[in-house]
Amino acid sequence: MSFTNQEKFVDHPRRWALRGDLLDFTAAPAWGDTTPAAVRFDPDHWLLIEDGRIVGRQAETPDDSWVRKDHAGQLVLPGFIDTHVHCPQLEVIASYGTELLDWLQRYTFPAERAFADPARSRAGAEVFLDALLASGTTAAVVFPTVHKVSAEALFESAAARGMRLITGKVLMDRHAPDGLRDDVAQAERDCIDLIDRYHGQGRLGYAVTVRFAPTSTPEQLAMAGALCRADASLYMQTHVAENRAEVAWVGELFPQARSYLDVYDAVGLLHPRAVLAHGIYLDDADRRVMVERGAQIAHCPSSNLFLGSGLFDWPGAPFAVSLASDVGGGTTLSLPRNMGDAYKVQALRGERLTAWAALHAATRGAAQALQLGHEIGGLSVGQVADLCVWDWAVGPVAQARDAVVRELHERVFAWMTLADERNLAACYVAGRPQR
Structure with missing residues (x-):
């Protein structure tokens, strides 16, 4: 140079x-x-x-x-645009020996509890965003923690760098340890305050952030859906159908739902700005619903391989697919390395992922799925x-x-x-x- x-x-x-x-x-x-x-x-x-x-x-x-x-x-x-990544999980990346539900209990939840401390949230946000940039990722859809201050720290740190960032306080009012649960009323107040202060300010966007269906009561899911219906410019991020044991658990918790995806659809969480991570175990009816609602799947190949979750059917997806690192279940923030893992996932399915499809999903494809194609990608x-x-x-x-x-x-x-x-x-x- x-x-x-x-x-x-x-x-x-x-x-x-x-x-x-x-x-x-x-x-x-x-x-x-x-x-x-x-x-x-x-x-x-x-x-x-x-x-x-x-x-x-x-x-x-x-x-x-x-x-x-x-x-x-x-x-x-x-x-690059990373459409699903967890800020507080840098410290648990490359942790040994678990599948999804064990991973949460053994590694994720203890790491996230520390972000109740404002100083810890600020320091974590600074390190995380610098690590994204050092990997060539300039925009991201990010999970903080259940703590309001963790979302504030991400918003403030991203604004200081001029980054396009989408995040929002995690909603989680059950099946989580002490220090990581909220309640419906306080969570709603926190979300509204964060939306008022940050959504649409500069390059920041707010995502109604449901951890995943098992950690929110039906009442909290309904509240999250109401927030989305009240403002169509809001994003929504969550997890869906990542792991077989997780899918079975959702079936037990929501017996009235036709499928895991239906839990979200029934309360209005599926819409054109909805980003759902994984989507490995969606059936044909789910795929049709994804198309009808205009939602996208954030494909997380490194995480899916590392946690042994399964092989995502990319060529069979009629909806938008973007690429994501899912750190810390994923083992790298580098989207080129995730592209390489995505190729391996498809090879195991007997398919061949081109460099063009992979690169498009991390740039123009992700931007368009986020309705940001005019700005980035x-x-x-x-x-x-x-x-x-x-x-x-x-x-x-x-x-x-x-x-x-x-x-x-x-x-x-x-x-x-x-x-x-x-x-x-x-x-x-x-x-x-x-x-």
């Missing part, structure tokens, strides 16, 4: 240009297609950025009125300059592989499989350098 004129690159120049191999999407690639027209690849081009937004892309070197940042020979992508004129620059290959193995690639998909697939946060050369949020 080097500057190509005499003007020093400062923290946030009003007008600047970035040179590199620009890659994004103009549409969703078809499953299995390695040469889709939807891929837009402009090698050795310039991206023009003004006041934090993209204002052009061109082959010609911009004139000296632009501060120029030279990343020639490096891959320039939109910043691409390198188009008018979008916010959330972007990352990557080395195509780091280390002797990756470099040897990259030296013999024959076409673009092969190169991107090798990058997707072998890259991690070491490949990240630069990260920008709204045009501001983050590293």
